[in-house]
Amino acid sequence: MHVYYFAVVTMQRRTFVKVAGGASMIGLAGCTGDDDDGNENGNGGNGNGNGGNGNGNGNGGDSFPSEDLRFVVPYSAGGGSDTYARQIASVLQEVRDVTITVENHEGSGGMIGTNELVGAGRNGHDILTHNLPTIALEYLQQDIDIFDIDDLRGAAIATYATTPRMTVKNPDLDIDTYEELIERQDEIAYGTPGGTELGILQIARELHGFEPATHVQYDGGNPAGQAAASGEVDVASAPEGSFQGAVGSGDIEPLFTWSSQGSNIFDGVPTIADEEQGGFEPFDWLSETGRALWTNPEASEEALEWWESAIEDVMTSDQMQEWSDETGQNIQFDGRETTNASFVDALEGLEEDLDLEDL
Amino acid sequence: MIGALNEGISIILAGDTLLWLALGIMIGIVLGAIPGVGTSLGMAILLPLTAPLEGQDAIILLAAIYLGGNYGGSVAAILINAPGTAAAAATTLDGYPMSRKGEASRALAISAVASTLGGFIGIGFLILISPIVTRIVLQFRSQDYFLVALVGILMITLIARGPLIKGVAVGGLGLLLTTVGTSPLGLEQRYTFGTVYLFDGLNFVAILIGLFAVSEMYKLMTESGGISKGEFELGNEIVPGIRDALSRPKTIVKSSLIGIGVGAIPGAGASISTFIAYGEAVRSSGEEFGGGNPTGVAAVEACNNSTVGGSMIPTFSFGIPGGAATAVLLGGMLMHGLVPGPQLFDADLHVTYSIFFALFLGNFLILAVGLLAITRVGIVTQIDTKYIIPVVLVVALSGSYMLRTNWVDVATVLFMGIFGYYLRENDWSVIALVLGAVLGGLMESNLNRALQLSDGSFDIFVSRPLSIALTLMCFLILFGGPIKRKISETVGG
Numbered sequence: 001m002h003v004y005y006f007a008v009v010t011m012q013r014r015t016f017v018k019v020a021g022g023a024s025m026i027g028l029a030g031c032t033g034d035d036d037d038g039n040e041n042g043n044g045g046n047g048n049g050n051g052g053n054g055n056g057n058g059n060g061g062d063s064f065p066s067e068d069l070r071f072v073v074p075y076s077a078g079g080g081s082d083t084y085a086r087q088i089a090s091v092l093q094e095v096r097d098v099t100i101t102v103e104n105h106e107g108s109g110g111m112i113g114t115n116e117l118v119g120a121g122r123n124g125h126d127i128l129t130h131n132l133p134t135i136a137l138e139y140l141q142q143d144i145d146i147f148d149i150d151d152l153r154g155a156a157i158a159t160y161a162t163t164p165r166m167t168v169k170n171p172d173l174d175i176d177t178y179e180e181l182i183e184r185q186d187e188i189a190y191g192t193p194g195g196t197e198l199g200i201l202q203i204a205r206e207l208h209g210f211e212p213a214t215h216v217q218y219d220g221g222n223p224a225g226q227a228a229a230s231g232e233v234d235v236a237s238a239p240e241g242s243f244q245g246a247v248g249s250g251d252i253e254p255l256f257t258w259s260s261q262g263s264n265i266f267d268g269v270p271t272i273a274d275e276e277q278g279g280f281e282p283f284d285w286l287s288e289t290g291r292a293l294w295t296n297p298e299a300s301e302e303a304l305e306w307w308e309s310a311i312e313d314v315m316t317s318d319q320m321q322e323w324s325d326e327t328g329q330n331i332q333f334d335g336r337e338t339t340n341a342s343f344v345d346a347l348e349g350l351e352e353d354l355d356l357e358d359l
Numbered sequence: 360m361i362g363a364l365n366e367g368i369s370i371i372l373a374g375d376t377l378l379w380l381a382l383g384i385m386i387g388i389v390l391g392a393i394p395g396v397g398t399s400l401g402m403a404i405l406l407p408l409t410a411p412l413e414g415q416d417a418i419i420l421l422a423a424i425y426l427g428g429n430y431g432g433s434v435a436a437i438l439i440n441a442p443g444t445a446a447a448a449a450t451t452l453d454g455y456p457m458s459r460k461g462e463a464s465r466a467l468a469i470s471a472v473a474s475t476l477g478g479f480i481g482i483g484f485l486i487l488i489s490p491i492v493t494r495i496v497l498q499f500r501s502q503d504y505f506l507v508a509l510v511g512i513l514m515i516t517l518i519a520r521g522p523l524i525k526g527v528a529v530g531g532l533g534l535l536l537t538t539v540g541t542s543p544l545g546l547e548q549r550y551t552f553g554t555v556y557l558f559d560g561l562n563f564v565a566i567l568i569g570l571f572a573v574s575e576m577y578k579l580m581t582e583s584g585g586i587s588k589g590e591f592e593l594g595n596e597i598v599p600g601i602r603d604a605l606s607r608p609k610t611i612v613k614s615s616l617i618g619i620g621v622g623a624i625p626g627a628g629a630s631i632s633t634f635i636a637y638g639e640a641v642r643s644s645g646e647e648f649g650g651g652n653p654t655g656v657a658a659v660e661a662c663n664n665s666t667v668g669g670s671m672i673p674t675f676s677f678g679i680p681g682g683a684a685t686a687v688l689l690g691g692m693l694m695h696g697l698v699p700g701p702q703l704f705d706a707d708l709h710v711t712y713s714i715f716f717a718l719f720l721g722n723f724l725i726l727a728v729g730l731l732a733i734t735r736v737g738i739v740t741q742i743d744t745k746y747i748i749p750v751v752l753v754v755a756l757s758g759s760y761m762l763r764t765n766w767v768d769v770a771t772v773l774f775m776g777i778f779g780y781y782l783r784e785n786d787w788s789v790i791a792l793v794l795g796a797v798l799g800g801l802m803e804s805n806l807n808r809a810l811q812l813s814d815g816s817f818d819i820f821v822s823r824p825l826s827i828a829l830t831l832m833c834f835l836i837l838f839g840g841p842i843k844r845k846i847s848e849t850v851g852g
Contacts, residue, residue: 077403083690086407105764108558146555216811217544222678230497245700327696
């Protein structure tokens with residue numbers, strides 16, 4: 001039996017603890033074996049980190065947690081999700097005096113790791129990091145049948161970072177707006193890391209009539225950015241962090257963000273919804289990637305509350321803010337209600353608005 | 360450039376940086392020597408522990424583990440035919456036969472000296488070209504990556520022993536293995552039999568462990584005594600080993616340059632560059648290889664350490680890792696706020712130089728540890744195989760599980776062990792299979808991209824000077840020998 005808890009959450013919190021001027025790791029991780037939008041490079045090992053402090057039960061005498069905790073990372077060690085996970089786990093040990101082990105269960109776009117969480121039967125002692133809406137997209141695209149993703153409804157704990165998707169161009173390309181890009185789409189070679197970007201392309205075609213002459217799929221956002229810098233393709237689209245280094249050096253230039261929220265990293269980058277870009281209808285549910293956490297489907301309400309509270313403590317802690325300041329990783333905290341709502345939006349939006357066969 | 364270099368050097372010499380460098384090298388050597396475990400796992404475990412360190416110290420620690428691991432991988436490759444890392448797979452070709460002849464310490468000495476020299480040349484060359492490295496990277500297009508992989512595949516014609524048709528057939532089988540899983544340019548599932556555990560395909564490190572380490576253990580089960588069948592003399596082998604390496608400067612320089620060049624190609628790395636370096640050594644020397652030729656060991660070892668420098672190029676310039684270890688290194692860079700990008704070869708060149716210079720110094724430590732300590736490990740080849748075999752099998756199987764926590768990798772190791780044994784016993788080329796398995800993914804994805812960009816036209820392979828040069832190189836590898844013979848015959852009358 002799976003328990004859904006939408007009603008019990010009383011307060012929606014969307015606390016941007018820090019939207020740093022630095023990188024989001026989502027895009028960069030796309031080529032490090034992490035992430036929604038990149039085929040994995042190499043063979044990242046299975047990392048086990050964050051050796052515990054030997055005290056499995058903390059939390060002032062509460063019955064949860066009753067055993068050691070486990071952080072399941074469905075991507076390879078060293079990628080963006082892995083780095084966030086190890087940092088969060090490390091701070092969690094400090095602020096809650098618990099033991100938590102990070103395990104990488106990579107493969108199949110994070111579905112192997114998700115299956116590990118769903119099938120573990122550990123009553124809320126595991127958490128999984130995955131991305132929204134990517135978790136739903138990967139499940140549906142790959143037609144996964146080893147677990148039922150609906151089991152995770154209500155098991156989302158928090159969203160801890162968000163990254164908009166951005167399109168960049170080769171500096172020699174004389175196009176400055178999304179509208180112009182659409183007008184000249186017959187001559188455009190467009191590079192992406194695939195994954196969610198395929199969905200964005202499909203929606204953009206349906207809503208805005210954008211259909212570039214050539215679409216080339218790369219092994220991640222960074223290779224797509226490099227292809228735009230070298231002139232192999234004219235424009236590239238990926239999570240914005242993928243482009244930070246090359247934009248900084250002037251090898252590529254930001255064109256626009258797909259998300260109407262704009263960029264977290266770059267100043268003054270327009271969005272497709274801006275008038276000067278043509279005022280196009282945004283679809284943020286797909287073009288903003290959220291890093292989120294889930295626990296085991298059978299977790300009790302007590303476990304869910306414990307996790308939400310613990311993750312809030314972590315994300316608002318001085319340690320995380322210092323880490324964010326030092327590394328430029330953006331951090332935030334959205335609670336269960338918002339994250340579960342986003343998860344449901346992703347599941348239902350993908351099924352209703354995307355033609356998965358056509359991706 | 361000089362100012363940036365001075366600044367980089369002063370960063371290294373200040374504080375505890377040298378200590379972290381030394382620690383990283385030592386950890387890397389140990390981890391690299393364990394088949395399947397590899398350097399990336401060690402780097403990943405240490406990643407969160409680097410949080411209190413200065414950013415550059417952390418990156419240097421991780422990069423030093425990577426460098427040390429590339430050297431350490433050759434130790435098990437030479438002693439027990441079990442490459443600790445993919446970079447050391449080609450070391451087995453002549454390194455292990457040397458151990459079988461009782462020359463393990465000599466091979467280890469060659470490895471230490473050639474690795475060090477390769478590291479010096481690779482990093483030194485990288486320091487020299489750093490200001491223009493981004494421009495060089497941007498010259499490469501998808502068709503060029505495909506052509507470099509094709510050069511690697513064509514090495515089968517040079518490296519594979521026995522009838523060429525058998526080498527080509529097995530190479531094709533290797534390519535076929537890489538088609539298991541989700542198509543790189545679509546969502547088609549190929550040969551996955553509906554199991555999600557095959558969606559990402561077979562792991563080539565697992566394939567390597569099976570083909571080399573496990574198949575060799577099967578073979579050793581039929582023998583008694585130690586691995587070494589020759590007379591083992593510990594002390595007397597080290598100096599000849601050093602001399603072997605130093606007397607092959609041309610091989611070492613050439614292999615080092617191949618290492619840095621091919622290592623810079625994302626997704627290629629040392630697993631390809633070492634085979635190309637080995638193939639070039641075979642082509643240019645005219646000697647017999649595969650039976651314990653020191654030139655084969657020197658070529659591969661010089662190459663795999665210089666590849667470390669090469670692999671830093673795409674990682675630093677565009678955040679594109681060439682493999683698992685550089686992926687973790689990239690994670691470390693991001694974690695410590697060092698954003699990869701062309702500016703690391705421009706405005707922040709001093710930061711990059713500090714890391715390169717640290718690796719340059721790290722090679723001295725590899726030399727010292729390699730000659731003073733590692734060569735002593737050659738004694739392992741004297742131990743009865745009834746003790747060696749269970750240890751290697753346990754390490755190989757558990758290591759393969761740790762690759763992705765996926766039982767498919769364990770099954771791959773076991774099956775490839777049997778298959779590798781069959782191939783060797785029947786004079787089929789294991790190396791051809793490895794080349795196909797390592798290069799297949801790189802070839803397929805880049806070939807598809809190139810043809811997408813050209814709208815299906817193969818003209819793209821002769822559309823730019825670099826592509827033409829690489830296409831020409833492919834033709835020369837295939838037809839250079841016959842053409843040369845024909846010319847000689849014609850000239851000779």
